[in-house]
Amino acid sequence: MIQILLFLLLQCSMSSRAPPKALLQDMVVPPRQLFGPGPSNMADSIAETQSKNLLGHLHPEFVQIMGDVRLGLQYIFKTENKYTFAVSGTGHSGMECAMVNLLEPGDKFLVVEIGLWGQRAADLANRMGIEVKKISAPHGKAVPVEDIQKAIAEYKPNLVFVCQGDSSTGVAQPLETIGDACREHGALFLVDTVASLGGTPFDADALKVDCVYSATQKVLNAPPGLAPISFSDRAIEKIRNRKQRVASFYFDALELGNYWGCDGELKRYHHTAPISTVYALRAALSAIAKEGIDESIQRHKDNAQVLYAALKNHGLEPFVEDEKLRLPCLTTVKVPERIDWKDVAGKMLINGVEIAGGLGATVGKIWRIGTFGINSNKTKIENVVELLSKSINETRSKL
Ligand code: PMP
Numbered sequence: 001m002i003q004i005l006l007f008l009l010l011q012c013s014m015s016s017r018a019p020p021k022a023l024l025q026d027m028v029v030p031p032r033q034l035f036g037p038g039p040s041n042m043a044d045s046i047a048e049t050q051s052k053n054l055l056g057h058l059h060p061e062f063v064q065i066m067g068d069v070r071l072g073l074q075y076i077f078k079t080e081n082k083y084t085f086a087v088s089g090t091g092h093s094g095m096e097c098a099m100v101n102l103l104e105p106g107d108k109f110l111v112v113e114i115g116l117w118g119q120r121a122a123d124l125a126n127r128m129g130i131e132v133k134k135i136s137a138p139h140g141k142a143v144p145v146e147d148i149q150k151a152i153a154e155y156k157p158n159l160v161f162v163c164q165g166d167s168s169t170g171v172a173q174p175l176e177t178i179g180d181a182c183r184e185h186g187a188l189f190l191v192d193t194v195a196s197l198g199g200t201p202f203d204a205d206a207l208k209v210d211c212v213y214s215a216t217q218k219v220l221n222a223p224p225g226l227a228p229i230s231f232s233d234r235a236i237e238k239i240r241n242r243k244q245r246v247a248s249f250y251f252d253a254l255e256l257g258n259y260w261g262c263d264g265e266l267k268r269y270h271h272t273a274p275i276s277t278v279y280a281l282r283a284a285l286s287a288i289a290k291e292g293i294d295e296s297i298q299r300h301k302d303n304a305q306v307l308y309a310a311l312k313n314h315g316l317e318p319f320v321e322d323e324k325l326r327l328p329c330l331t332t333v334k335v336p337e338r339i340d341w342k343d344v345a346g347k348m349l350i351n352g353v354e355i356a357g358g359l360g361a362t363v364g365k366i367w368r369i370g371t372f373g374i375n376s377n378k379t380k381i382e383n384v385v386e387l388l389s390k391s392i393n394e395t396r397s398k399l
Pocket of ligand 1: 037038090091092093117163165166167168192193194195215224
């Protein structure tokens with residue numbers, strides 16, 4: 001009897017929970033021009049793929065799409081690396097995948113730090129119990145390559161990390177000759193191109209890069225959720241000869257490489273690829289293939305000049321003083337004295353345009369304007385700067 005009562009009580013309490021009211025309403029997604037550090041706006045040809053029906057991830061048609069994606073990634077990374085694929089996860093998953101495969105206990109890790117992303121790589125290595133040495137530049141500057149070469153020769157690291165385009169400062173770190181120094185001293189060379197790939201020159205093979213990763217939501221104009229990555233033969237050899245197995249199954253580069261058809265062996269189930277996001281990546285790569293990777297890079301450079309000129313016209317200054325060190329697809333702008341960056345960004349958002357404030361050490365000091373992919377467009381850029389200037393003047397008039 002007591003048991004029946006308890007059962008009825010439980011039933012009553014279970015069924016009394018009402019569904020969340022919010023979920024009974026339609027989702028609201030306002031239009032927005034995304035000129036922050038990412039995500040950028042989706043191109044129409046990419047957005048269209050998101051309503052296509054799913055395929056099974058082992059169906060031959062999907063395997064073909066994965067193969068197309070691999071070719072597109074080899075094209076934009078400029079590499080012949082067989083192990084070129086996309087990790088299922090955002091840019092961070094590319095970073096974690098690179099590091100868990102390329103570092104093992106007892107290894108030494110050299111981090112070139114020009115902003116938040118070097119700190120993040122060092123933090124990850126600390127979590128893995130790896131010895132880290134940092135070589136840093138003041139924010140807004142790059143580390144001279146001669147200093148990096150010297151640090152490699154002295155410290156003799158197993159792995160060297162460089163972020164090509166640091167989205168927290170807007171600096172583009174020169175990469176030339178670092179790969180040579182790595183080869184000379186037995187180190188592997190790892191590059192983060194999350195905020196730079198397709199928007200500034202990069203040639204994985206010519207630069208002797210051993211591992212490079214990126215993300216889909218910046219220059220590629222696709223939704224976040226995949227991290228393109230490429231491993232050189234040297235990197236794969238190191239992974240094959242590890243003393244200990246890679247601690248992560250999900251990020252194991254050899255398993256992922258097999259799943260993506262990189263090793264020529266029979267494909268094994270590893271995980272279920274995010275099918276729709278892979279469609280989006282294929283469409284993004286197709287758009288770049290049609291424009292040409294070098295043409296895309298040139299367009300970003302040309303439109304960065306449009307942005308610098310517009311800023312100057314409105315009395316605003318880029319944060320990175322040396323123009324050669326500015327990342328063409330992400331420009332950082334000094335916040336004028338006594339102006340509240342948040343107030344200005346808030347006003348712009350009300351007008352449907354996103355720009356962002358600083359990140360890490362640059363909070364309060366700068367705005368970050370991303371001009372990625374389809375947003376690298378003269379008219380759009382001039383309109384954004386016009387609105388920025390108007391919003392600053394509105395804030396100023398209240399002081
Ligand atoms: N590296 C850089 C240079 C980035 O700008 C970002 C994202 N802003 C990341 C890594 C991490 O990417 P995600 O947010 O997609 O994980």
